[in-house]
Structure formats: C-alpha cells, structure tokens
Amino acid sequence: MSVSGSPPMRAPTRQAFELLKNDEGKDMLGERIGQEKGKVIVRRVLPTTGNPRVEVSFESAGELVGVNVKNIGTYWSEVRPNGTLYGEGQGLARGENGEIINWKGQGIGEFTPSGGVAYRGSLYYETQADNLLGLNKLVGVFEYEVDADGNTSSEIYEWK
Numbered sequence: 001m002s003v004s005g006s007p008p009m010r011a012p013t014r015q016a017f018e019l020l021k022n023d024e025g026k027d028m029l030g031e032r033i034g035q036e037k038g039k040v041i042v043r044r045v046l047p048t049t050g051n052p053r054v055e056v057s058f059e060s061a062g063e064l065v066g067v068n069v070k071n072i073g074t075y076w077s078e079v080r081p082n083g084t085l086y087g088e089g090q091g092l093a094r095g096e097n098g099e100i101i102n103w104k105g106q107g108i109g110e111f112t113p114s115g116g117v118a119y120r121g122s123l124y125y126e127t128q129a130d131n132l133l134g135l136n137k138l139v140g141v142f143e144y145e146v147d148a149d150g151n152t153s154s155e156i157y158e159w160k
Contacts, residue, residue, distance in 0.1 A: 029141060030158030036062030036071060040150035046076060053078045058152050064101065065132060069093040077109065077117070085109035085117060099129035105142065115148030123156060 038060025046053040057074040075089025086108055093101040107121020123140035127133065139159040146152050 028160050030160045032155055033138075033140060033158050034062060034064040034069075034154075034156035036060040036064075036069070036152070036154050038062075038071070038152040040146060040152060048078075051078045051080060056146075058146075060152055060154070062154075064093060064095075064156070065135065067099060067132065068096040069099075069101070073103070075105070083110070085111075085119070087119065087121075095129065095132070097131075099127065099132055101125055101127045101129070101132060101135060105140075107142070107144065109144075112145070112147075116146050118146075119144045122159070 038058050040056055040058045042055075042057040044055045046055050053076055055074060055076045057072070060071045060073075062069060062071070071091055071093040073089055073091025075087045077085045077087035080086055086106075088104075088106045090102070090104045093103065095101065103123050103125050105121055105123040107119040109117050109119035112118050120143055121141075123142055125135035125138060125140070127135050140156040141159045142154055142156045144152065144154040
C-alpha cells in the first residue's frame with residue numbers, strides 16, 4: 001500500500017506502452033533506441049519547505065541509436081503526498097567517436113518492494129553530431145530502475 005492507503009502505482013511496462021495507438025490506430029511507441037547500466041555515485045537530500053526531495057547523480061554506459069555511450073546525469077526526485085515520486089533531470093552522454101549528446105528528462109516513479117525505485121518518463125535530446133542529428137527531433141520514453149545497492153538500468157524507446 002502507498003502512503004495514502006491506496007494501492008501502489010504501477011508504472012507502465014513495455015507491454016503497456018505497446019498498447020498506445022494514435023488516431024489512425026498506429027503504434028505510438030517505436031523501437032528501442034537505447035539501453036544502459038550504471039551506478040549511483042551521489043545521493044543528497046535537498047532543502048525543502050514541502051515534500052521531501054533528493055538529488056541523485058549517476059554514471060552509466062550502454063548504447064543510444066547504435067552508438068556506444070558513457071553517460072553522466074543528475075536528477076532530483078520529490079516524494080508526493082500519495083507516495084509516488086516525480087523527478088526531473090539532465091545529463092551528458094559521450095559517444096565512442098567523441099559525439100556529445102545533452103539530454104533532459106522528467107518522470108513519475110515509485111519505491112520498489114526491494115528498496116529501490118522505478119521511473120517511467122520522457123527524454124529530450126540535443127546534439128550537433130552529424131550521425132546523431134535525428135535525436136534533436138525525437139522524444140524518448142524511458143524505463144529507469146535503481147536497486148537498493150544503487151545499480152541502475154534503463155531502456156529507452158522512440159515515441160512516434
């Protein structure tokens with residue numbers, strides 16, 4: 001049960017996203033465009049006059065649109081009155097050939113029974129790398145999880 005006594009929120013899964021259709025009945029979720037694994041490197045409680053807020057920085061490695069990347073990012077997350085989480089973040093990925101990709105994101109999450117957190121949300125990219133210019137007009141839909149030991153994993157899909 002969540003803090004409010006209602007059943008816990010279940011973030012959508014890939015299968016739930018697959019059910020999304022546009023007005024013409026076409027899938028709204030495209031192919032997976034990225035995946036990463038990493039580690040939380042810093043957690044910090046932020047001052048607040050409202051809901052509890054934590055800042056998290058992480059490092060990860062994986063691939064984005066076929067390019068091997070190393071990623072660093074920071075996000076803040078706030079516990080909402082119903083026990084769910086809302087967060088916003090930003091980061092920088094560096095491709096294997098020197099490509100630079102800036103990203104910003106936001107998401108909704110929940111605490112997991114094993115002591116971690118799971119988020120689902122959206123990502124927006126900006127890059128000048130010729131081989132990655134398509135990212136500038138793409139919205140990514142992500143699934144991001146952190147276990148109780150600070151290990152991270154994420155999958156990113158294109159939102160059509």
